[in-house]
Amino acid sequence: MRPVAVSGTRSGIGAGAGAVGGGLIGSTIGGDWRARTVGGVVGALAGGIAGAAIEEGVTRGDAMEFIIRDDSGATRSVIQTNELGLTVGERVLITQGDRVRLSRAGGAAPVGYGGGYGGGYGGGPIDARGGK
Incomplete structure (x- = not known):
């Protein structure tokens, strides 16, 4: 984020x-x-x-860019406000219609997600579940 x-x-x-x-x-x-x-x-x-x-x-305003890694390992970027208070390491649902929106998902992140950070924007692109 x-x-x-x-x-x-x-x-x-x-x-x-x-x-x-x-x-x-x-x-x-x-x-x-x-x-x-x-x-x-x-x-x-x-x-x-x-x-x-x-x-x-x-x-005009401020928002957050969320770098998301889906369960298949593909990454995507979603820009939206963070009115839900999403944090790094949280699992999210991606809804796509005329706009792409993130919402909070239940359940734990898959094994192997979270932890270390690589290069990129001051610590690497981190998805909302904590993966790189």
């Missing part, structure tokens, strides 16, 4: 939602149709910029 920083997304959803909201609010400013049109355009531009910044800020 090792901590990683997750950069924010720029999917366009925040910019689009901000532009629609800003355009609607901006179009209520002014008395005649020209002023409302200008207000809508300016509002849409400002809302799009603000929405994109908000989306990126909300989706």
Whole structure:
């Protein structure tokens, strides 16, 4: 396990939602149709910029990279938050749908897992069950 920083997304959803909201609010400013049109355009531009910044800020954060060795010996990396408090040496279940998620599994790690650490990131890639 090792901590990683997750950069924010720029999917366009925040910019689009901000532009629609800003355009609607901006179009209520002014008395005649020209002023409302200008207000809508300016509002849409400002809302799009603000929405994109908000989306990126909300989706940015800290997570953990888990290096997992499965029962067949293959390794894989999963990045997610550690709200479950998973620790090195713990057995995990990998659920794969549109996203890959780890969850706590019952039972002990297979014989031979855990213990010594090799090279790599400050002690080697360690899976969530303690293997190298």
